[in-house]
Amino acid sequence: SRLEESVKKTIDENPVVVYSKTWCSYSSEVKSLFKRLGVQPLVIELDELGPQGPQLQKVLERLTGQHTVPNVFIDTVKLYRKGELEPLLSEVGNK
């Protein structure tokens, strides 16, 4: 479907993607974690997309088996090529 293709494109083009909801505390924690680690994810707030939000959530479930938020995609190869993987791993290792 068109929506499925756009999700794959989003994940493909961005090293870190977080599908989130603005009022969800688990989602907030993941977003602050990345901020603390100096990583700038692409954040997609599913509750701010009107009727497309639930549709996106269904597409994510088809693609990943996960129907919950936060839904996090990390492209470690991309991060490595940007030189951002090692800093991320060492900081995570320090936590």
Next chain:
Amino acid sequence: SRLEESVKKTIDENPVVVYSKTWCSYSSEVKSLFKRLGVQPLVIELDELGPQGPQLQKVLERLTGQHTVPNVFIDTVKLYRKGELEPLLSEVGNK
């Protein structure tokens, strides 16, 4: 209002009350915490009440200043009279 009176009555008649949402992980954590502590709260799932859910959430905000879930009410005097306060406090102290 009638809804406000019914909330006050609920809190008055039950030593522990949790206003919750079924799909919210913070709410789930609070419910499991009480379960681990051997306390049986009255749980009200705001997302299972149709249009009354958001209305209740507004009443709770009027009464407590808190508009988020989980919204937890503990009547320590009632728990003490039931002999449930000391076990609760000692178990919390052990965590």
